[in-house]
Each structure stands twice: as structure tokens, then as C-alpha cells.
Amino acid sequence: xxxxxxxxxxxxxxxxxxxxxxxxxxxxxxxxxxxxxxxxxxxxxxxxxxxxxxxxxxxxxxxxxxxxxxxxxxxxxxxxxxxxxxxxxxxxxxxxxxxxxxxxxxxxxxxxxxxxxxxxxxxxxxxxxxxxxxxxxxxxxxxxxxxxxxxxxxxxxxxxxxxxxxxxxxxxxxxxxxxxxxxxxxxxxxxxxxxxxxxxxxxxxxxxxxxxxxxxxxxxxxxxxxxxxxxxxxxxxxxxxxxxxxxxxxxxxxxxxxxxxxxxxxxxxxxxxxxxxxxxxxxxxxxxxxxxxxxxxxxxxxxxxxxxxxxxxxxxxxxxxxxxxxxxxxxxxxxxxxxxxxxxxxxxxxxxxxxxx
Amino acid sequence: xxxxxxxxxxxxxxxxxxxxxxxxxxxxxxxxxxxxxxxxxxxxxxxxxxxxxxxxxxxxxxxxxxxxxxxxxxxxxxxxxxxxxxxxxxxxxxxxxxxxxxxxxxxxxxxxxxxxxxxxxxxxxxxxxxxxxxxxxxxxxxxxxxxxxxxxxxxxxxxxxxxxxxxxxxxxxxxxxxxxxxxxxxxxxxxxxxxxxxxxxxxxxxxxxxxxxxxxxxxxxxxxxxxxxxxxxxxxxxxxxxxxxxxxxxxxxxxxxxxxxxxxxxxxxxxxxxxxxxxxxxxxxxxxxxxxxxxxxxxxxxxxxxxxxxxxxxxxxxxxxxxxxxxxxxxxxxxxxxxxxxxxxxxxxxxxxxxxx
Numbered sequence: 001x002x003x004x005x006x007x008x009x010x011x012x013x014x015x016x017x018x019x020x021x022x023x024x025x026x027x028x029x030x031x032x033x034x035x036x037x038x039x040x041x042x043x044x045x046x047x048x049x050x051x052x053x054x055x056x057x058x059x060x061x062x063x064x065x066x067x068x069x070x071x072x073x074x075x076x077x078x079x080x081x082x083x084x085x086x087x088x089x090x091x092x093x094x095x096x097x098x099x100x101x102x103x104x105x106x107x108x109x110x111x112x113x114x115x116x117x118x119x120x121x122x123x124x125x126x127x128x129x130x131x132x133x134x135x136x137x138x139x140x141x142x143x144x145x146x147x148x149x150x151x152x153x154x155x156x157x158x159x160x161x162x163x164x165x166x167x168x169x170x171x172x173x174x175x176x177x178x179x180x181x182x183x184x185x186x187x188x189x190x191x192x193x194x195x196x197x198x199x200x201x202x203x204x205x206x207x208x209x210x211x212x213x214x215x216x217x218x219x220x221x222x223x224x225x226x227x228x229x230x231x232x233x234x235x236x237x238x239x240x241x242x243x244x245x246x247x248x249x250x251x252x253x254x255x256x257x258x259x260x261x262x263x264x265x266x267x268x269x270x271x272x273x274x275x276x277x278x279x280x281x282x283x284x285x286x287x288x289x290x291x292x293x294x295x296x297x298x299x300x301x302x303x304x305x306x307x308x309x310x311x312x313x314x315x316x317x318x319x320x321x322x323x324x325x326x327x328x329x330x331x332x333x334x335x336x337x338x339x340x341x342x343x344x345x346x347x348x349x350x351x352x353x354x355x356x357x
Numbered sequence: 358x359x360x361x362x363x364x365x366x367x368x369x370x371x372x373x374x375x376x377x378x379x380x381x382x383x384x385x386x387x388x389x390x391x392x393x394x395x396x397x398x399x400x401x402x403x404x405x406x407x408x409x410x411x412x413x414x415x416x417x418x419x420x421x422x423x424x425x426x427x428x429x430x431x432x433x434x435x436x437x438x439x440x441x442x443x444x445x446x447x448x449x450x451x452x453x454x455x456x457x458x459x460x461x462x463x464x465x466x467x468x469x470x471x472x473x474x475x476x477x478x479x480x481x482x483x484x485x486x487x488x489x490x491x492x493x494x495x496x497x498x499x500x501x502x503x504x505x506x507x508x509x510x511x512x513x514x515x516x517x518x519x520x521x522x523x524x525x526x527x528x529x530x531x532x533x534x535x536x537x538x539x540x541x542x543x544x545x546x547x548x549x550x551x552x553x554x555x556x557x558x559x560x561x562x563x564x565x566x567x568x569x570x571x572x573x574x575x576x577x578x579x580x581x582x583x584x585x586x587x588x589x590x591x592x593x594x595x596x597x598x599x600x601x602x603x604x605x606x607x608x609x610x611x612x613x614x615x616x617x618x619x620x621x622x623x624x625x626x627x628x629x630x631x632x633x634x635x636x637x638x639x640x641x642x643x644x645x646x647x648x649x650x651x652x653x654x655x656x657x658x659x660x661x662x663x664x665x666x667x668x669x670x671x672x673x674x675x676x677x678x679x680x681x682x683x684x685x686x687x688x689x690x691x692x693x694x695x696x697x698x699x700x701x702x703x704x705x706x707x708x709x710x711x712x713x714x
Binding site: 174 | 416432463524553
């Protein structure tokens with residue numbers, strides 16, 4: 001059903017007359033209908049002076065009233081023909097950031113609007129402020145992730161490969177009530193942990209290896225995302241402990257700094273300065289965090305590029321890392337929620353150095 | 358490594374001076390480097406009079422020479438600034454169909470080309486003609502799918518739910534050498550089979566139910582896709598047999614019609630006419646098939662909308678279905694490969710009516 005509060009919030013932020021939204025999760029956010037259209041066109045048209053219209057391939061026909069007009073089209077229809085009766089060529093049209101060129105270029109060639117602009121921010125900013133019900137769902141998803149992390153550790157034993165461990169994670173998540181992964185899990189042993197985007201492969205676990213899990217699941221449509229770095233059978237050496245503790249300090253100081261009204265770039269700086277002062281600034285190669293909700297990566301980064309102020313209801317990751325191929329690859333990540341009183345850390349799995357025996 | 362044969366084939370088909378390709382599988386097809394960039398910009402620029410350039414976030418930095426220039430950028434860089442030195446504002450620029458508005462709109466606003474056009478066809482058409490090595494890989498992927506179909510049947514027993522069956526499929530595929538799904542499997546019991554896009558849910562299997570599996574896996578980067586409709590414990594009644602046989606006839610006649618130089622829409626008609634003459638034309642609600650390769654859905658449909666002629670090396674699905682909610686939902690799908698001599702059906706799992714006991 002069309003959520004009029006959310007719709008009003010989006011329309012207030014719009015900088016164009018109308019906005020055509022193609023992100024299925026944004027459409028679901030606004031009208032409660034989740035469709036996975038694959039490569040087919042699926043969009044919600046909203047505006048200050050028009051009634052909302054949903055465009056959907058007839059293959060996805062559904063019963064029930066969403067409180068808006070639904071326009072069905074066929075595979076053989078031209079999308080520009082389908083849209084034309086609903087667009088005013090004298091008005092500006094916002095399109096969201098993931099609208100594909102296959103739809104956008106023909107719309108421009110047919111001049112279906114006076115001007116086309118990126119209009120994502122209106123809906124992305126609205127989605128970035130989780131309401132009370134969404135906050136509860138974010139807590140629930142991270143709670144499952146905490147429970148799962150403890151179980152993933154039990155998959156670790158002599159001779160196991162990263163892929164073998166990864167292949168058992170989905171079943172564990174499902175047994176805990178998750179519907180699936182929020183992203184493909186990263187399982188990285190030893191030097192592989194020094195690649196922040198390592199995908200699980202046939203690497204066999206060896207004594208003394210690092211074991212990095214960057215994992216997340218979806219529970220009732222909301223995502224979790226957490227990283228822990230363990231050690232297998234051997235306590236880390238002094239250089240490794242030094243790196244681990246820098247990453248931990250960066251994580252915890254950044255989380256302690258989080259509250260409403262601070263700049264995202266300043267949260268990034270809190271963590272980055274600690275790692276830089278510790279001598280590993282060059283090895284912290286990515287942003288500190290990203291916003292998260294019904295998608296793992298939503299609009300908004302905790303990085304030097306984002307000077308926006310945090311708001312109550314924001315949920316994002318805090319995930320400093322040091323990737324040093326000859327000493328240690330390490331990342332410690334939690335999700336946080338900005339509250340009236342500061343910040344709630346949604347993950348409770350400890351940050352202590354832990355050796356898996 | 359840059360594949361000069363493929364590159365030449367794409368450049369010959371280009372209708373713009375330069376082409377910016379963002380589809381990771383198209384980039385991998387041309388230069389052998391597969392990256393999953395998530396929401397980050399990743400593109401290959403090619404053209405008749407320029408050297409090829411790959412644009413990649415530094416997070417995905419790699420060693421080795423691909424035979425082209427690699428330009429790394431940081432999360433904090435503006436993509437238009439990264440592209441500007443490599444684009445000539447007096448030339449036309451093709452963009453591929455999945456290029457997102459978040460990149461395209463700023464490129465247009467900064468006037469990085471004299472004109473922007475959809476340029477996918479050049480690369481999509483080239484990809485649609487599988488060379489000998491690719492044909493071998495397509496055969497191998499469908500062979501695994503044939504083996505898997507026989508094993509999926511063994512998951513069927515009293516009281517099982519669709520989700521329980523679906524959750525075991527990945528492990529079976531992996532045990533047969535696949536790296537993963539080519540798409541989330543469709544497992545549909547009873548009336549659910551009458552929804553062509555049904556997603557597995559908690560529906561419990563009952564005696565007399567239809568059991569529809571629409572499944573595929575990836576083997577060495579190439580996709581399979583096959584559908585079979587079984588019956589659980591009861592032989593179908595006369596109306597059901599009638600529908601099943603119509604779908605089977607539509608499948609087999611369409612496959613027999615396939616050879617190089619026929620129109621895709623005419624293949625669709627062969628199947629559609631049989632179902633329409635059988636009285637169920639309204640219940641065959643989708644195209645007959647889609648092209649497939651390193652992606653499950655590649656450019657090209659076997660539908661009324663595509664008048665292109667088939668070429669040797671094309672691989673696509675033939676998947677007629679009848680979706681009648683009160684009698685039967687049924688689909689029978691194989692992959693085919695257009696050869697010098699006609700058509701090779703890549704799936705060998707039988708089409709006969711089969712009752713699972």
C-alpha cells in the first residue's frame with residue numbers, strides 16, 4: 001500500500017517536477033510491493049501534482065489495491081510508448097541513479113521531459129532515516145548475525161577450505177531465521193585477509209592463519225553486515241597484535257564518536273587518524289563505512305567524500321581495516337544506529353582477540 | 358588479455374566513434390578480466406582510433422598485463438574527472454544498455470561527448486555468437502544441469518516444502534562441478550507452477566501435485582537453464598496430459614525448426630501456434646526463449662519482437678509453457694545451439710511424463 005508519510009517526505013525533497021524511480025527496493029519502500037523485474041522495466045512515477053503510477057510487465061500481474069494506478073505492459077511494447085501518456089514533455093523529470101541507459105537514452109531521444117536530472121537523493125535521503133519499525137528490523141537482523149558469527153567459528157577445522165566454510169553459511173543463516181545472504185560472504189584465510197574484497201577459494205586453512213569473516217544476512221527484508229578477524233591455533237605475534245589493536249581502537253573510537261549532527265567525514269577521520277598515527281594509513285584503503293537497510297549498500301558513505309550530518313535513524317557500518325600482506329590483514333566491522341541519545345551499536349559479538357582451537 | 362578478434366568484431370559493429378562498456382561480463386569477454394564492482398564505476402573504453410582503456414576502482418587493483426591501459430581511481434574521485442582526459446567532446450560516445458544514470462547523467466551534463474547513444478548492440482551481437490570454445494563450455498554447463506535434474510527429483514518426498522528442496526540444490530550443483538546458480542532456482546508445487554515466476558516458499562508437497570523445476574548453474578563461467586514438470590505420486594488426468602503434450606509438442610517442434618538463418622519471431626510462432634490451436638494461447642504468457650551465455654539472460658529474445666535471423670553459434674532457450682491455474686501449470690525448457698547443420702539441443706533429460714513416487 002502506498003505509504004503516504006514516506007511519499008510526502010520524498011516529494012518534499014524533490015528538485016524536479018516528477019521523479020521516475022526504478023530501484024525495486026525504493027519502489028517497495030514507497031508502495032509496499034516488492035518485485036524483482038530482472039532486466040524488465042519496473043518503475044514508480046511520483047510528483048507534486050500527479051497521482052502516483054506504477055509501471056509493471058504483465059508477467060508480474062498481481063491482485064490487490066496499492067492505492068495507486070498500475071499500468072501493465074507487454075514484452076513487445078516500447079517502454080517510451082508506455083510512459084508517454086503519463087509524462088509531461090514540458091516538465092523536468094528526475095530519474096534515480098540506477099536507471100539504465102536502455103530506458104533513459106530512448107526517453108531522452110523521444111523528449112519525454114524538458115530536462116532529465118538525477119533525482120535519487122530525494123528517495124535515498126528519505127530511506128536513510130529509518131523509522132521505529134525499521135530500526136527494530138535492523139536490530140533483529142544484526143542479532144541473527146551475532147548468533148551466526150559464533151556458529152561460523154565452529155566450521156573452522158584443520159584442512160578446511162574457504163569455499164567449504166562459505167558453502168555452509170547459508171544453511172546456518174536460514175536455520176536462524178534469515179531468508180538469505182545480504183551479500184556473498186567473504187571468508188579469507190591467512191594472506192587472503194589482506195585483500196579487502198577476497199572471494200572464498202580453495203585455500204586450505206593452516207595453523208597460525210588469520211580467519212576473516214565478513215558476513216551478513218537478510219531478516220524480514222533488512223540487512224546485517226559484520227566482520228571479525230580470528231586467529232587459528234596460534235596467538236598472533238607482537239606486530240599482528242599491534243595492527244589488530246589499532247583496528248579495534250579505530251572501530252571503537254569511531255563508534256563512540258557517532259551521534260546525531262556530526263559530519264560523516266569526521267567519523268571517518270576519527271578512525272583513519274588512529275590508523276595513520278599508528279603507521280598504517282596507507283594500508284587502510286577504503287572508506288570507513290556505508291549506509292545499510294533493505295540493501296547492503298544504500299546511499300551514504302562514512303568517508304572523506306561525505307560532509308552530510310548524521311541524523312537520528314541513520315544506520316551504517318563502521319569497518320576500519322589494515323591490509324598488510326606480510327604482517328596481517330584485519331578488519332573489525334559493526335553496524336550502528338544513530339539515536340536520540342547518541343549511537344547504538346547493533347552488533348554485540350566481542351572485539352577481543354580470539355584464537356580458534 | 359585483450360582478445361583482439363573479439364575486439365575487432367565489436368568495433369566493426371559500432372555505430373559511434375567510441376564505446377564505453379560497463380557490463381562486467383562484456384568487459385571480461387573482451388579483456389579476460391572479471392571484476393564484480395558492486396555500485397562502483399567499472400568500464401572499458403574502446404574505439405576505432407583510440408587505444409582501449411580500462412577504468413577501475415583502486416580497491417580492485419591487480420597485477421599482470423591485459424594489453425591495455427588501466428586507469429585506477431579512488432572512491433573520492435568524480436567519475437567525470439577520471440573519464441575526461443580519455444574522451445573527445447567532439448566525438449559520439451556509445452554507452453551500453455546497463456550503464457546507470459548515476460554515471461551517464463553527469464557525463465551528459467559535463468558534455469564529455471558530442472552525442473550519447475545506446476551502443477550495446479555492437480558488443481551484445483558479438484557475444485551472441487559463441488565461438489568453438491564457448492560452445493564447448495555451454496555444452497558442459499548443460500550436461501551438469503542434466504545430471505542435477507535427476508538428483509533434484511530425489512529431494513522430493515512426502516511433506517517436503519519448496520524452500521527445503523531449493524535449499525539443497527546449490528550443494529548438488531557444487532558437487533557436480535558448478536560454481537553456483539545461474540539464477541535462483543524455481544521450485545513450484547501444485548498451483549504454484551501456474552505462476553511462471555513463482556519463488557519457492559513454505560508450500561508443502563501433496564499427492565497429485567505438479568513439481569516444476571526451472572533450474573540452472575554456472576560451470577566455468579557459462580550458464581545452463583532447463584525446466585521440467587513432474588507429477589507426484591499420481592499420473593496426470595486427461596486435461597493435464599493434454600496440456601503437457603501441447604507444451605511438449607511446442608517445445609519439440611520449435612527445436613526441430615531451429616537452424617541458421619531463420620527469424621527468431623518465427624521460432625516463437627511455431628511453438629505459440631501449437632499452443633493457440635490447442636486452445637491455451639492466452640495461458641502462454643511469455644516469450645518462447647532468451648539468449649544465454651556467461652549471463653542467463655543475454656541480448657536477444659525468441660519472441661515476436663525479434664525479427665533478427667539466427668546465426669551459427671547462437672545459444673538460447675526454448676521454453677514454452679501453459680499456465681492454467683485450475684488444470685495445470687507446465688513448462689518444458691531446453692537450451693539449443695545453432696550449428697552449421699541445424700540445431701543441437703544441449704539438454705538431454707527426457708521430455709516424457711514422469712511420475713515421482
